[in-house]
Amino acid sequence: MLKDNEKTLKNQHHLLCIAPMMDWTDRHCRVLHRTLSSRALLYTEMLTTGAVLHGDRARLLAFSLQEHPVALQLGGSDPSDLAEAARIGEAEGYDEINLNVGCPSDRVQSGRFGACLMREPELVAECMAAMGAAVKVPVTVKCRIGVDDQDPEESLFRLVELCSQAGVKLFVVHARKALLKGLSPKENRDVPPLNYPLVWRLKRERPDLTIVINGGVGSLDEAEEHLQHVDGVMLGRAAYHTPAILADVDARIFGEGAPVDxxxxxxxxxxxxxxxxxxxxxxxxxxxxxxxxxxxxxxxxxxxxxxxxxxxxxxxxxxxxxxxxxxxxxxxxxxxxxxxxxxxxx
The missing domain is CATH 1.20.120.1460 (Four Helix Bundle (Hemerythrin (Met), subunit A))
Incomplete structure (x- = not known):
């Protein structure tokens, strides 16, 4: 269990987040995004526990102070390794530690982490409990609604229930299944149909949790529509390919200041x-x-x-x-x- 179930990010930064995107959201990208929004929550690219524990930490974990608030996303499935990687991330100054339970790539599957963990919700909950006990910053989950032949109404709600029992308060839900066989990671971002109403329902049934929706959101107009149903919105490719969309985030989403030139x-x-x-x-x-x-x-x-x-x-x-x-x-x-x-x- 988390040592403090009330741990949460301050100042509602989860209202608008920028998704962790491999090969894209490196530290340079995050600084650019920060010049456009002072409030949006930024995420690193996913780093495996092996890389954090045994790799070049100075290079992999480096970030600029101006990036705050910024979350470290981890990939792994061993509770003790994740706990130690979380400790390292907290010591480096990250504001949140997030576990990836959504990446569908073959490499991730072979390492028993990412979206395939949707099939092992008990293990995910064990990992989250270990991470939460190891750090004082919030630990969160980014997941899919299910994989392959899973029933999303069962797989998503089961994962959230077990992780919430382990103390997790914030979930980022990519509102698509991941099809682990037959589709590439790119296709998994577009082909499986979106099921926004299921994520909205999750929030209705679990008002005690912070639910952030992800997947296919292409504008701030769409983000504002989702915010009628959930606590936050995560932008991905729209924020990367057209970063000027972020210039209006502070004013429109957070109600602060004027649009950034x-x-x-x-x-x-x-x-x-x-x-x-x-x-x-x-x-x-x-x-x-x-x-x-x-x-x-x-x-x-x-x-x-x-x-x-x-x-x-x-x-x-x-x-x-x-x-x-x-x-x-x-x-x-x-x-x-x-x-x-x-x-x-x-």
Whole structure:
């Protein structure tokens, strides 16, 4: 059992979360997202217990203070290993430790963690109890509604019931089954049908728990609709491919401040980029997360081209971002001027 069943993240950060996404939500990506929202809860890519316990912790677990609040997502199924990995994550300063019970990849299945653990809810509960006893920060679960031929009404509710008995208070539910045979991880993000009403029902029947919904949410309009039924929404690919969606999060979802100007976000991110370049980081590793920032705006294609082509060149620095930003801002100014001229002519 958790030592304190009232442990929870402060200030409702779970209202809007950015999903853990392998190869995408690295520390550079998370800093970019933080420049767009000061309130959204960020998640690391999934790290296996083996990597945390035996790998290069300085590299794997490093994050910037500005990322807070940020959660560490773990993959594993051995309670003692997960407990020790949770302790390490807490010591590194993470605000939450999350267990992955949703990833459907073959590699994850062979390691007996991820979505296949939906078939072993008792083991998941044992893991969560061990993690909760090991740390003071909240321990949470990210799961599917079921796998393969499971009945979601049984598999989801059984997992939540056992884990809640072990002290877990917050569940992130990807509202799809995972089909572990016959579908790739990418297909498992799109092919199995979404069942949002089941997750809404989970919240109705377990009002004592914090339920965050995930899967297929593509806009803040959709997020606000879900918030009529559940406690929080987790955005995934929409936040990554069109990060400007996050510019309105603080104002619309949290009721704080004004929308963030993407240009201001770029300037803020440049400070981080400069510091990382000085440490030897490569520009392309940071700018790749910015490619969709001006999606749908004049110059978006040129923005992507400059960052992609120039950013990979040896010695590339902030001048690449400045060049790309100048193109976008110049085209925006031209469009505004044309609009003013048209208004005057009318």
């Amino acid at each position: 993407p240009y201001a976000a770029v300037e803020a991110y440049k400070d981080y980029v400069a510091a990382e370049l000085a440490k030897g980081a490569h520009l392309a590793g940071m700018t790749r997360h910015m490619l969709g920032l001006f999606h749908g705006r004049p110059g978006a294609r040129t923005w992507r081209r400059i960052l992609t082509v120039e950013g990979v060149k040896p010695g590339a620095g902030l001048e690449v971002i400045d060049e790309a930003l100048a193109v976008v801002s110049g085209l925006e100014a031209q469009r505004l001027a044309r609009g003013l001229e048209a208004g005057e002519a009318a």
